[in-house]
Amino acid sequence: MAVIEARGVCLTFQTADGPVHALKDVDLSIAPGEFVSFIGPSGCGKTTFLRSIAALETPTQGVLRVNGMDPDAARRARAYGYVFQAPGLYPWRTIAGNIALPLEIMGFSRAERSERIARVMDLVELTGFGGKYPWQLSGGMQQRASIARALAFDADILLMDEPFGALDEIVRDRLNEALLALWRKTGKTIGFVTHSIPEAVYLSTKIVVMSPRPGRITRVIDSPLPLDRPLEIRETPEFIALAHEVREGLREGHGDA
């Protein structure tokens, strides 16, 4: 069964300047354990699609299923963790305190919270930093903490909206490697929005190329790259060919916009 299934999904925002077709006829099927990147120019509906999966937006047409449920039921069943572009950590709470917050809201016991916090901090390699405040950590570490927070309740799906967009290239490389390792260790299904072709190619098993006005999918590319991906894979002909294919897809979408 698909973890995420979209059939004919449309979403139109009614604005003062008229309707904005953020998503038009989106069909997509994501299997368990896939790493799917959404790439495309600004305004092509990447965020809107991710937010629709997370029941933060409601499609105006079509069918969207998350773990076989409608997105609202999936939200109530805590089917996914969501990582936003900015880490969004509370400055008055320690890192452990920030990760604990959703667990507190969900009523986990203190012992269970401590166990989960330790586990996810280890996964994102922040062990030892639980007592620090967000402002005492680098941007990359803060973003890792926000990933840990999204992982804390152990949902099978992780939705990430340009989580590394604001970070410099070197930190981003490191976090890409760490995310790939985490994905392979946990087997989660990941939906990942990015503007970066190398990032999409490096991380994904499937690359969804989107185009604006109306927001739609123009290409779905299944990656032929092996799952074992040292950063140097980016220099290989296979990687370069795949990046080229993504670029072609982006150009194609641009052409008929």
Ligand SMILES: Nc1ncnc2c1ncn2[C@@H]1O[C@H](COP(=O)(O)OP(=O)(O)OP(=O)(O)O)[C@@H](O)[C@H]1O
């Ligand atoms: N709440 C809203 N009200 C009206 N229009 C909206 C709203 N949210 C998004 N849009 C419009 O819908 C379209 C798709 O936006 P969306 O944010 O999904 O694009 P995106 O591909 O994620 O862009 P970016 O890469 O800039 O984040 C854009 O034209 C945007 O202006």
